[in-house]
Structures are given as C-alpha cells and as structure tokens.
Amino acid sequence: MKGPKKRTVARIALLVALPVIALWSFPRALGVFLPMLSPFLGLTSVVATRTVGIALAGTLPMTALLIWRRRFFCRYLCPVGWVSETCGKMSPQPWRGYMRLPRLGQGAVLFTLGGALAAVPFFLVLDPLALFIGTVGTTAYWGYGLCFAGVVLISLLFPGLWCVRLCPLGACQDLVADLKNLAGRNRSGGTTVVTDAGQVPRRIFLGLCGGAATATLVNHLPVAGDTVPLRPPGAVDELTMRALCVRCGSCVRACPETILHSDLTPPDLTGLLLPVVRFKAGHCRDDCARCGEACPTGAIACLPVEEKNERKIGLAIVEHEACLLAREIECGVCAAVCRRGAIFQDFSKDSYTASIRIDAKRCNGCGACLPICPPRAIRVKVPLCSDSSGHNPRATARTLRQWSLRAGL
Known part of the structure; x- marks a missing residue:
C-alpha cells in the first residue's frame, strides 16, 4: 500500500x-x-x-x-x-x-x-x-x-x-x-546557538x-443573567468555564444519571452548549466522578470521589409555602434520603408547626432530595455574590463554601 x-x-x-x-x-x-x-x-x-x-x-x-x-x-x-x-x-x-x-x-x-x-x-x-x-x-x-x-x-x-x-x-x-x-546551528564550531530574544x-x-x-479585562466584566447555572462538581469558576470548556460533550455522555445537558438556553451566547446540571429524575451520585474523568481540558477537575463530594454544585432551598409540612401533612422524605445529613425537620413550640431546614455547610447540592419531594418544593440554586461591577462569578465560587444557614429561611 x-x-x-x-x-x-x-x-x-x-x-x-x-x-x-x-x-x-x-x-x-x-x-x-x-x-x-x-x-x-x-x-x-x-x-x-x-x-x-x-x-x-x-x-x-x-x-x-x-x-x-x-x-x-x-x-x-x-x-x-x-x-x-x-x-x-x-x-x-x-x-x-x-x-x-x-x-x-x-x-x-x-x-x-x-x-x-x-x-x-x-x-x-x-x-x-x-x-x-x-x-x-x-x-x-x-x-x-x-x-x-x-x-x-x-x-x-x-x-x-x-x-x-x-x-x-x-x-x-x-x-x-x-x-x-x-535555535540556529553554528556551522563552523558545530555548537548550538540560541537566537536572541529580540x-x-x-x-x-x-x-x-x-x-x-484582553483576558485580564474580561475577568473584570460581569456575567450576564440574574443567576449562575448549575455546573458539574469540580468545575472551574463561571467565567473560566465559558472559555476553557470546548463543548465536546464528553461529560454529558459520561454522566450515568443523565443530569448533565448541553445548555441550549444560556443567559448569553458565551454559555451556549456548556454543561449544565438539571435535576429531573436523577441526582449527582456520591459514588461517581465520571464527568471530571471525561473532561479533556480541566474545565471539570478530575477528582477522587471523596473530594468530588465536597465540591458544591449549589445549595438546596426549600419553598416553605409549597412544602407539605406547611399544609400540616406529615412528610420528611427529603431528610430521609439525604446521605450528608444536611436536611433537618425543625418543630416550633410557639406555632406548633414543623418546617424543613437546610444545613448549608453540609449540603453540596447533589439534588437527591429534588425528585423525591412530592410537591417539588425543593430546588438547587447558586446565589450570586455582587460587587461594584455587578455579578462576580469568582466571588460566587468562593461564596459556595461560605454560605450561612439562611438557605432554609
């Protein structure tokens, strides 16, 4: 041949x-x-x-x-x-x-x-x-x-x-x-001479x-939109994600729970086809780190399962008006399914009512509580951290590790 x-x-x-x-x-x-x-x-x-x-x-x-x-x-x-x-x-x-x-x-x-x-x-x-x-x-x-x-x-x-x-x-x-x-070769002496930097x-x-x-200037620009989309655990900050991700879809194919999707409706075009987490029927399993393993550029870090579970996707937030406990209907399946022990059922002696509280330090936004909630009263969200220039995605990433217990209010 x-x-x-x-x-x-x-x-x-x-x-x-x-x-x-x-x-x-x-x-x-x-x-x-x-x-x-x-x-x-x-x-x-x-x-x-x-x-x-x-x-x-x-x-x-x-x-x-x-x-x-x-x-x-x-x-x-x-x-x-x-x-x-x-x-x-x-x-x-x-x-x-x-x-x-x-x-x-x-x-x-x-x-x-x-x-x-x-x-x-x-x-x-x-x-x-x-x-x-x-x-x-x-x-x-x-x-x-x-x-x-x-x-x-x-x-x-x-x-x-x-x-x-x-x-x-x-x-x-x-x-x-x-x-x-x-590098040029000196013909007379046969030695290698490195060209001048000029x-x-x-x-x-x-x-x-x-x-x-240009990248330095872009780093100081606000991210469009009122919310930051949910990204896979171990993902870099939002601004870097939009540039470092090559939209190859490897993480989407690798996810066994099919919670990763290529974003077709981003806040702006820079987020088009980025991997976004959507909890419809599944959740981020605590024994899986395939999205990071499949990423070819490091936009999603390749981490051991234990470390991946410590990376926050977002924070579970309860809509108390929609919760069955607010209607005086016995429930608590969300607390039972949470493996991180981040969901508690508090009882108020004053109002004689029960309510759900989320421990922001323990919750990693895995979404296990979302599909099991009968009235769908739980959602996972990344709250924005603003500065003088608007929404700062890097500050938002730092905030993920510093949330207070306000999420259950």
Missing part, C-alpha cells in the same frame, strides 16, 4: 474510532485521548489550569512528532482534515485566493495561549476534534453538527481554506514545528500579550 493510501486509511480509521470511544469506552479514555491528539487542547489546558498531569504527558509525544515533521497529525491522522480535503476535491471551481489571506488560525492560537495565562483561553472551542466528537451522543448534537457542517461548507466553497488558514489545531502544529527554528517573531509576542491583556 502506497503512502497516500496509508494516510487515507489511518485518517478514516480515526474518523470511525473517535465516535466509538465516545459512545462505548470508559470516560477516562476520551479525557486523555483528545489532548494526546490535539496539542492545541493539551497545551492550552495546561496553561489555563496551571496543572501538569496526564493531559501534558499525552501531548508530549505528538508535540515531538510535530517538531520532527511539520503537521504530522494533519497529514497522517486528522479525520476532519480528510473530510475537508474530500469536500474540496468535489468543488467544481476551486478558489485559491485564500492564499493571500493572513494566517488567522495562528493568530487565534497565540491569542488563546495568551488568554490562557489569565485563565480565559478564548478560541479553544474551535478545536476541530472537539467539535467532531460533540456531534456524537450529546443532547445538543445538532448544534455541534451545525459547526461541523460549517467546516464542510467552507471546504466545498473554498478548498483548503479551513486547513491552511483557519484551523487552530493546524496552526498550532505549525507553531510547534517552528520551535526548532528558534528575534522571536513579533506576531508571537503581540498575540500572547494581546490575549493576556
């Missing part, structure tokens, strides 16, 4: 393998596999989360291959690239004018890495592998499908434009390959600084 045919077979094999892994493999596999294939995901998530772990270890072999052979992944493995090339060959009148366009993909990569320094990697969601995986087995598969269809349409109308000028994963591979050009391409400096500066 000749080289081009081998490359085609390899790319088609990965095109089939990725959905299979997403649907039938254990969650941890995809959380490691995506960063291993995509240096754009792996390197950016390491910078954004300040965490060196399996994601970085998986990225290093591919990074080494890219330094040795430019765009190795694009040429030999990328399934999205194969789809793009195939569509380009079907174009009746190929337009090559895109070669005069700037390399927007490289600008996006540098801007994203710069933003990651301030925990806001802007264009991470454009990683083609994450978009492709999101079309399989998620509640918002059509949204991911539209994004993937956009890549196909670009390839049909302008063959080569996506891969050469727009794709951030391909641009990241070019930048990695250029690392070897930062010779580093200006676009790299401007891209990184521009991304970092």
Whole structure:
C-alpha cells in the first residue's frame, strides 16, 4: 500500500474510532485521548489550569512528532482534515485566493495561549476534534453538527481554506514545528546557538500579550443573567468555564444519571452548549466522578470521589409555602434520603408547626432530595455574590463554601 493510501486509511480509521470511544469506552479514555491528539487542547489546558498531569504527558509525544515533521497529525491522522480535503476535491471551481489571506488560525492560537495565562483561553472551542466528537451522543448534537457542517461548507466553497488558514489545531502544529527554528546551528564550531530574544517573531509576542491583556479585562466584566447555572462538581469558576470548556460533550455522555445537558438556553451566547446540571429524575451520585474523568481540558477537575463530594454544585432551598409540612401533612422524605445529613425537620413550640431546614455547610447540592419531594418544593440554586461591577462569578465560587444557614429561611 502506497503512502497516500496509508494516510487515507489511518485518517478514516480515526474518523470511525473517535465516535466509538465516545459512545462505548470508559470516560477516562476520551479525557486523555483528545489532548494526546490535539496539542492545541493539551497545551492550552495546561496553561489555563496551571496543572501538569496526564493531559501534558499525552501531548508530549505528538508535540515531538510535530517538531520532527511539520503537521504530522494533519497529514497522517486528522479525520476532519480528510473530510475537508474530500469536500474540496468535489468543488467544481476551486478558489485559491485564500492564499493571500493572513494566517488567522495562528493568530487565534497565540491569542488563546495568551488568554490562557489569565485563565480565559478564548478560541479553544474551535478545536476541530472537539467539535467532531460533540456531534456524537450529546443532547445538543445538532448544534455541534451545525459547526461541523460549517467546516464542510467552507471546504466545498473554498478548498483548503479551513486547513491552511483557519484551523487552530493546524496552526498550532505549525507553531510547534517552528520551535526548532528558534535555535540556529553554528556551522563552523558545530555548537548550538540560541537566537536572541529580540528575534522571536513579533506576531508571537503581540498575540500572547494581546490575549493576556484582553483576558485580564474580561475577568473584570460581569456575567450576564440574574443567576449562575448549575455546573458539574469540580468545575472551574463561571467565567473560566465559558472559555476553557470546548463543548465536546464528553461529560454529558459520561454522566450515568443523565443530569448533565448541553445548555441550549444560556443567559448569553458565551454559555451556549456548556454543561449544565438539571435535576429531573436523577441526582449527582456520591459514588461517581465520571464527568471530571471525561473532561479533556480541566474545565471539570478530575477528582477522587471523596473530594468530588465536597465540591458544591449549589445549595438546596426549600419553598416553605409549597412544602407539605406547611399544609400540616406529615412528610420528611427529603431528610430521609439525604446521605450528608444536611436536611433537618425543625418543630416550633410557639406555632406548633414543623418546617424543613437546610444545613448549608453540609449540603453540596447533589439534588437527591429534588425528585423525591412530592410537591417539588425543593430546588438547587447558586446565589450570586455582587460587587461594584455587578455579578462576580469568582466571588460566587468562593461564596459556595461560605454560605450561612439562611438557605432554609
């Protein structure tokens, strides 16, 4: 089998393998596999989360291959690239004018890495592998499908434009390959001489600084909306979540209770397709941490079950007017089902009535009490913490650990 045919077979094999892994493999596999294939995901998530772990270890072999052979992944493995090339060959009148366009993909990569320094990697969601995986087995598969269809349409109308000028994963591979050009070899002595810092391409400096500066400004902006959506346990703060999450849907597929959904009705577009917790029939089990295991970027921390159970999703709040106890009907199933002992039934000798009280220190917002409540009088909510600039998501995250007992009032 000749080289081009081998490359085609390899790319088609990965095109089939990725959905299979997403649907039938254990969650941890995809959380490691995506960063291993995509240096754009792996390197950016390491910078954004300040965490060196399996994601970085998986990225290093591919990074080494890219330094040795430019765009190795694009040429030999990328399934999205194969789809793009195939569509380009079907174009009746190929337009090559895109070669005069700037390399927007490289600008996006540098801007994203710069933003990651301030925990806001802007264009991470454009990683083609994450978009492709999101079309399989998620509640918002059509949204991911539209994004993937956009890549196909670009390839049909302008063959080569996506891969050469727009794709951030391909641009990241070019930048990695250029690392070897930062060192020159002294021909006379045979020793390696590192180029002066002033010779580093200006676009790299401007891209990184521009991304970092913009991310710093964004960090001080208020989050739109009156409430913060419920996020999986171990998720980063709301502002970082909107940038670090690549909307791949891995956590949604991994959840055995199906309480995670891709958000189709966010307060603003920056929250579109982010994982949101909705307690309809299930709850967050205390023996499960699959969402963190499946996350490829660290937007949801991979934690031991014991530590995951200490991370708050929200706080259970009782609507006392709707509670059966307010109607003098005997109940208490919520207190019986709570494994953390966070729900109490208080009795008032003055009014001779009983009421439910939530211990905010013990409650982690798992939602076990919601589906079992007969009148549905319990909900889980993240109260906002405001400052002079409006809603501050970072302050809200800190407040989750400092709630008082007011939640039961």
